[in-house]
Structure formats: C-alpha cells, structure tokens
Amino acid sequence: MSVDGLCQVCEVARASHRCGRCAALVCSDHYDTDTGYCTDCVAELGGADDE
Ligand SMILES: [Zn+2]
Numbered sequence: 001m002s003v004d005g006l007c008q009v010c011e012v013a014r015a016s017h018r019c020g021r022c023a024a025l026v027c028s029d030h031y032d033t034d035t036g037y038c039t040d041c042v043a044e045l046g047g048a049d050d051e
C-alpha cells in the first residue's frame with residue numbers, strides 16, 4: 001500500500017500513515033501507533049496523553 005501526499009494535520013511533513021478512524025493521511029509524528037489513529041482522533045477520544 002502506498003500513501004501519497006502531505007500530512008493532513010501539519011500539512012508540512014510527508015504522510016506515511018493512514019488513520020484507521022477518519023482515514024486522514026498523516027505523518028509519523030501525527031500517527032499513534034498504539035491505536036492506529038491520527039493524533040486528532042486520539043485527542044478527540046480523550047487519550048491519556050494530555051498536552
Ligand atoms: Zn504531521
């Protein structure tokens with residue numbers, strides 16, 4: 001599977017993952033490998049990580 005385009009969160013880095021929830025293309029910085037979701041979804045779901 002190839003992923004093309006820019007991260008939909010930061011729009012700067014090249015996307016290398018796809019969110020399993022909203023299907024957004026995101027870079028490794030904005031992808032949570034534990035959940036398989038983008039950081040937006042993780043934040044929305046109330047992840048343990050509060051920034
Ligand atoms: Zn990003």
Ligand SMILES: [Zn+2]
Pocket residue numbers: 019020021022023024037038039040041042
């Ligand atoms: Zn998402």
